[in-house]
Amino acid sequence: MTNKPIPSAAPGAADRERLLHGTHHDPHAVLGAHPVPGGVAFRALRPYARSVTVVVGELRAELHDDGDGFFTGLLPLTEVPVHRLLVAYEEAVLDTEDPYRFLPTLGELDLHLIGEGRHEQLWQALGAHVTVHQGVPGTRFAVWAPNARGVRLAGGFNHWDGTGSAMRSLGSSGVWELFVPGVGEGEPYKFEITRPDGSRTLRADPLARRTEVPPATASLVTASHHEWGDAQWLAHRGDTPVHEAPLSVYEVHLPSWRPGLTYRQLADQLTAYVKETGFTHVELMPVAEHPFGGSWGYQVTGFYAPTARLGTPDDFKYLVDRLHQAGIGVLMDWVPAHFPRDDWALAAFDGRPLYEHHDPLRAAHPDWGTLEFDFGRREVRNFLVANAVYWCEEFHIDGLRVDAVASMLYLDYSREPGRWTPNEHGGRENLDAVAFLQEMNATVYRRCPGVVTIAEESTAWDGVTRPTHHRGPSGFGGLGFGLKWNMGWMHDSLEYVQKEPVHRKYHHHEMTFSMVYAYSENYVLPISHDEVVHGKRSLVSKMPGDWWQQRADHRAYLGFMWAHPGKQLLFMGQEFAQGAEWSEAHGPDWWLLDPAYGAEADHRGVRDLVRDLNALYRATPALWQRDTDPAGFQWITGDAADDNVFAFLRLDADGDPLLAVCHFSPMVRHDYRLGVPEDVPAWLEVLNTDAVRYGGSGVTHPDALKPEPQGAHGRPASIRLTLPPLATVWLRPA
Template structure:
């Protein structure tokens, strides 16, 4: 009898049931089994995993468990209820679906459990539930039975969101690593402190580095083991809902980093889940990531594609998330990504494009937008792949936005040159306009720029301390005026000194000092103005919303341009990346009228030198040129009165 020798003959005949057999407490119907096989089950979390069952009077009956493990010889449920004994509760396989299930009476919320899975080779491995919605606190790895009782209060927000047109709205994102924003805070404590701070700083959205459960803290959440569970480090799933709800109540949207590109090799998690390469490719040329030491999903398998799309929909549905930023898209799109010749397998057409990953991304974006109008799907994609934000019906990937890594790289590289040499690199600060409307872009100054020896933003720039902070303020004024949505990593808004460390909190004590207070106040006021000035966002995705005024004055380190709204109202932005002020600078304006400074990052209130302008009258309709004062290392915005 081989692997089943421990069972009686009667036991073994009941290990497999026809698909039509469903126990009265099963979470699976015939339609569920069909949709799972087809890879089309958009609410997979309601079919698989652990589900508490109650009677009509809400009394606990027990918990139903189900798991997809098609190549397993046997599966047992182990946990607190049976002292982790795999010989106690043998799960039943439903026909040829590859799904195993069991119902355990009288156990419910808080029960810890795993699936003991016997692979083809007869080896038993204890795995966490691939569909678990709650987990133990790492480094413990068991799944936990969860049943939400949270009552949302954001119906007005969700209703309003359905009409949200993100591409022509202000979007200013504060990127946050929950564990190190302030050390030791729970989800519910963050719902007070983080919410108050983000509201005061004027950001429209927060973006959380992955909250999906992960065993290794220094991965920052990017090595995910539970794609349906918020990390238990800061509280329960309902506590995380409380945080999202509080952000919505404050008028702040929530974006999550979502990681479908890869997963870690931990034996207790997804790796060789049923004794075979189930979620990953068996061929290491397709199934292993050489840089990160992780496994790559088999995007071409229906059930795996369904697992990932359902994960995306889960966060949007159950946690009311307003957008997903998809990590490492470039690594998904190219079969030869970070591989040498002979280390990758071409697609069926002989090319390097991962056609199965393209299909997965298209399905994820199109389904997300179809089911949740008004959300944002954002790609972290660092190559020149065409059509990242083009509609899927036109062959695009269907994202709403793409991170503009080229802008980030060029501008930071430009600012790291000594100002006297910037004249030779002027194209680095202007080149982005040549492709600014090839995609819908978001401008990121993210966590990636302040780790791994790169230092903090403020310390990338040459000069003394005043010049460094002045350059940072000038950069923010330039960035918020430049076409594209905005993203800034925590700590950068007050010019943190030390490189970000996930195990240490931000240097909040610095905000007691003038130069840091000045940058912090500058960012808050830039955000406030940004939201009030449609010229900066209504035509973000159209070249009609931008006009160069000064694009070739590299000798003075000056750039100037106009932004336009739907009504033809302009805003003028001038940036001087030189430490020398320019008095009586001849600046072309787009129209006649009286122009007033609405932002000057050299303001004394921000720690600047205080070189400002009185209202500027532009009366000559032929030349439209006026003399202005441009402070050192500063950005000015002019609005027509």
């Protein structure tokens, strides 16, 4: 059949107006092909086209130009056929499927789960997905925008004009959907949302799994092609509960660890370095997409997309895979507390508060100029719970360190009186946030065996690491985290070591107080990035005295930290006593490890100590097996304030001990007597932070130390040591 004129089948004035203004809820009911009296009506909205021709088998029929980009026609057919469109522009003719001939790509179960806030794999329903739909390849797009009067899709495929790409509303779910034939991987896109007041906003996809490289802000269609090689790691990572296993964490800011490296280059260099230094895990500061690098990733706009600064999502999977294959776990900072106000991202997403709380006082985060999530809204809670699951399932992340938990838990966090409203019981607890954290933890642990969640919680909230079904004295169930950062230990111990040794005896309790509450939670001892920026100085530079004393204190402190109950975390650069604060612009001062700068003793020695600490730690169950059991720790002396000495035993499940002696005075103490268990025939020094190879003075114990039948510290036997200056010594039964 030839191109002969056919009658117009123009839409009604109301439909036409709503389509042109981006406020139509059901464009598929108007556009595409529809049976009408006299045949089948074909309608297309193609701005800037010169003509549109319908192709049905051998039939070609040019549609009538109704103006404003509408092309319509009535064909005398008895049923709606499968058809294509030939769209002629000034310089090209596009042969394409009609996107408005396709059924919805989301089923009733997806929409039901989204409406209930229980879609645990939300990223598989919303966002952009390359697929074959009704036999046609393309990409399906879906977005939650319940307040929108209309949503259109804009992208590279339509020259960022969404007029011809109106999405349909899927009932009361608030979800808008469109399948676009022919669109594939790498295509940039955004959602053009018509707000309730009729104005428009162009927004990145909240569920985008890939983004443009900042400062560009578009979302990108993506599909994964990575083939994982870490099955053995995943099968065995949960063999031992994390609180009974060794956990020594190297905290890394990927963009600055060695600036300029991609995910794939980091897979070679970071993996080799962490393997050499012996850490069991890396913790990555936030990798989710963020517009401002100076936020270090803590102001997230793309919660489902690894930052494009370092490569693609598959590149990031490659990094995780390589670490796993080297026997190194991967923890990741996760930031569900807040998000920035950028007008292309989540803030007032569809014209009204959606992801943030509707009360401006509840929504505004007073410290960071950001917005807090509305944890009481089920769809928002679902967005975040599914996001936690997403990183663990899709990227094989072994643990989530949840940032700023305290700011979520308290309604009055950083708020003056009158600037917050009590909960329904008159208290200051954010009940919605409590319920969210409990749901997130329960869901992650149920779906992802072997994964651990870690809370950065800076208050004494009761039951952070208690199971969610166990109620404590406060009446709340536990939050359900696996571990919690011990901020009290960090603050107290750093306060102590920053004092001049002559003054430390007046602050002795700051090193021992942590043992009063050491078993109230499952703890990690963190010396994180927060402690070595913003004028706080690096760890070694916090120490008093000359450079030798600073390094000696640094080494002694690390020996104390590794021996103390709890897992440990150390931020990059501190493992080799970097003197300068961390800067995200240039990262660690790696040149300090170059022998050409005389670094053999100064910095390489400290790094060698950390390597040996990690090796001994992993080989010594007494240091990790009973971290949460009071029976795994015994003081030898916790009150030797005048001597600046702390001595204690760590015991494994079989009772085998390790003796740690920490001496924070610059003098050498000869014949220092310490009580010891009487059933150990001799003690052998296995670590001494004063060893010459670490940069120390070499006051060590090369021979075994045999107990004498002279009582000390309430024990019937004792040994005599020479305590090195500013040093920690570990001894084990010979």
